[in-house]
Amino acid sequence: MTTLKIVNGQDHIYNGAGMQLVGTHSPDLDGGLNPRELLEASLALCISISLQKMMAFDGVKYDKDSIHIEVTSTKDEDRRKNRFAHFHVTVALPPTLEPDYKEKLKTVVERACTISNTLKGEAVVELVERG
Structure with missing residues (x-):
């Protein structure tokens, strides 16, 4: 299962091991996909x-x-x-x-x-x- 939680205005994407990456709303931005x-x-x-x-x-x-x-x-x-x-x-x-x-x-x-x-x-x- 994958979970997304908004934390401090950022989309944090988690799997069973914990937070893995930050999602972004625009392409090719540093710090996320x-x-x-x-x-x-x-x-x-x-x-x-x-x-x-x-x-x-x-x-x-x-x-x-x-x-x-x-x-x-x-x-x-x-x-x-x-x-x-x-x-x-x-x-x-x-x-x-x-x-x-x-x-x-x-x-x-x-x-x-x-x-x-x-x-x-x-x-x-x-x-x-x-x-």
């Missing part, structure tokens, strides 16, 4: 975890520092929909991997990442007031 950046970060992290699990499963040795993932989202052109319509994910994979294995990784990871599967689907968001 806005909702778009958090969504992009969730997708990047899920892809990273899926890649690493797959390579561990296959017993592949690689330099973890060579993995780099960048996610850019764009909004739907129809402003009435008020949603993100496209997520462009750029992945730098370890250069020591064979081209065929890299293609396999991309295919498997695309199916394995829960966040990307959720973004592709029609998830239900239910807003309930706490009593």
